[in-house]
Amino acid sequence: MALRKKGKYYYGDSQLDIQGELLRYSKLNEYPTAHYADAVCICGNNRFNLSLDEEEGAAVRKCIACKNEHPIGDSNDFLEDAELETRECICRSKVFEITVGVSLYENSEDVKWLYVGCRCVDCELTGCYGDWKNEFEGFQELLNRV
Numbered sequence: 001m002a003l004r005k006k007g008k009y010y011y012g013d014s015q016l017d018i019q020g021e022l023l024r025y026s027k028l029n030e031y032p033t034a035h036y037a038d039a040v041c042i043c044g045n046n047r048f049n050l051s052l053d054e055e056e057g058a059a060v061r062k063c064i065a066c067k068n069e070h071p072i073g074d075s076n077d078f079l080e081d082a083e084l085e086t087r088e089c090i091c092r093s094k095v096f097e098i099t100v101g102v103s104l105y106e107n108s109e110d111v112k113w114l115y116v117g118c119r120c121v122d123c124e125l126t127g128c129y130g131d132w133k134n135e136f137e138g139f140q141e142l143l144n145r146v
C-alpha cells in the first residue's frame, strides 16, 4: 500500500490508501482523522457512484452493481435541503471505492468532523471529495452507516 504523488494529485494502489490520504488531508484541516470505515453495499460490492452536498453535509452512494442507493452516515437527516451533485474524477470516471474518516472530540466518542474519501477505480486517483462539521454522538454508530 502506497500513495504516489503526480502533479498535485495522489494515487493509491488499494482502498486502504484512502485512509492515508484522508489523514494527510485532515491534518491540514486541523481535525485529523482517527477512525475509518469502508463503504460496502448490502450486495457485497464496493464500487459506487457518489453524489454529495458539502454545504448541507450529505452524501449518497449508489452501488454500480445492484443500483441500491444509501445515504452515508447521518446524511439521511440532511437530504431534504441538500442539492446533491454527482462527483467525477479528473479522468471522467464516476466509479469509486469510498472510505469515510472521522475526527473526534478529545477524550470522547463523539464526532467533530467527517471526511469522504474516494479512490477512482480507473486511474487510481485518491482524494477527499467532501468534508464537513458533523456532530454525531458515538462515532461507531456513524461509521456503521457508511
Ligand SMILES: [Zn+2]
Binding pocket: 041, 042, 043, 044, 045, 063, 064, 065, 066, 067, 068
Ligand atoms: Zn449493491
Ligand SMILES: [Zn+2]
Binding pocket: 089, 090, 091, 092, 093, 120, 121, 122, 123, 124, 125
Ligand atoms: Zn480517475
